[in-house]
Amino acid sequence: MPLFSVPKEVAVGAAMLGVAFATGMLAGFGTPKSSKSTIGKNSPLLQYILDHSLREHPILKKLRLLTADHPHGKMMVSCDQAQLMANLVKLIKAKKVIEIGVFTGYNTLNMALVLPDNGKVIACDINEDYAKIGKPLWKEAGVDHKIDLRIKPAIQTLDELLASGEAETFDFAFIDADKESYIEYYEKCLRLIKKGGIIAIDNILWGGRVLKPRKDDLAAQTIHQLNEKLLRDARINISILPMGDGVTLAFKL
Numbered sequence: 001m002p003l004f005s006v007p008k009e010v011a012v013g014a015a016m017l018g019v020a021f022a023t024g025m026l027a028g029f030g031t032p033k034s035s036k037s038t039i040g041k042n043s044p045l046l047q048y049i050l051d052h053s054l055r056e057h058p059i060l061k062k063l064r065l066l067t068a069d070h071p072h073g074k075m076m077v078s079c080d081q082a083q084l085m086a087n088l089v090k091l092i093k094a095k096k097v098i099e100i101g102v103f104t105g106y107n108t109l110n111m112a113l114v115l116p117d118n119g120k121v122i123a124c125d126i127n128e129d130y131a132k133i134g135k136p137l138w139k140e141a142g143v144d145h146k147i148d149l150r151i152k153p154a155i156q157t158l159d160e161l162l163a164s165g166e167a168e169t170f171d172f173a174f175i176d177a178d179k180e181s182y183i184e185y186y187e188k189c190l191r192l193i194k195k196g197g198i199i200a201i202d203n204i205l206w207g208g209r210v211l212k213p214r215k216d217d218l219a220a221q222t223i224h225q226l227n228e229k230l231l232r233d234a235r236i237n238i239s240i241l242p243m244g245d246g247v248t249l250a251f252k253l
């Protein structure tokens with residue numbers, strides 16, 4: 001039984017989105033490429049959205065183009081989603097931010113650029129080689145002093161932050177690493193952020209595989225379980241945005 005019935009206008013909107021998926025109407029971002037888009041490719045409408053909203057810092061753009069050439073370039077967060085997160089970070093006047101899954105550091109730089117000079121991004125990844133690509137650009141942008149890169153499993157970093165008394169001291173978290181650990185990441189981030197803080201969770205549509213997660217697809221199953229859990233979680237308010245590969249915003253109450 002669903003917790004809430006679906007309002008008619010929502011059902012209509014969802015149906016329209018479904019049609020858009022099916023017809024490829026919402027079919028992706030052209031240039032600049034939104035590399036992680038589930039919502040298709042080559043859509044004039046999404047291109048229009050980008051053309052009329054993207055204000056990308058030149059060094060951020062440089063890192064995006066550099067990352068796009070990387071063999072795993074598709075892992076990079078979409079630029080429109082990154083811009084939304086930067087706007088949220090500014091709106092809530094965030095000072096302390098966690099990023100789980102740095103890759104080449106596009107969004108790490110994106111957030112560092114909008115934090116105050118004494119702000120901090122705790123940037124978690126297991127692969128130092130990826131981060132080495134972005135590091136010189138963090139420096140070129142003059143924000144490297146705001147980035148604390150921790151190369152080890154993110155769960156370990158989160159546990160260390162909790163153990164050192166940093167619960168309820170963070171303003172914003174972005175979860176974008178191994179999907180199988182998403183529920184653990186969420187629970188630990190929820191303890192680390194303050195009331196009024198925001199957790200953004202990427203890939204919550206997982207290329208559409210959340211609709212019918214296969215038994216052997218642990219990532220799809222975990223994301224789907226998290227989506228179900230968040231709907232019923234009284235500690236937060238949520239919104240799911242059909243942007244990139246789907247992003248949930250969880251607002252801590």
Ligand SMILES: C[S@@+](CC[C@H](N)C(=O)[O-])C[C@H]1O[C@@H](n2cnc3c(N)ncnc32)[C@H](O)[C@@H]1O
Binds near residue numbers: 102
């Ligand atoms: C999708 S990418 C992150 C993209 C990044 N947020 C951006 O702005 O472009 C996922 C990253 O998670 C990292 N990762 C995978 N498992 C991890 C773990 N257990 N702990 C920390 N990072 C992990 C990978 O090395 C990879 O760089």
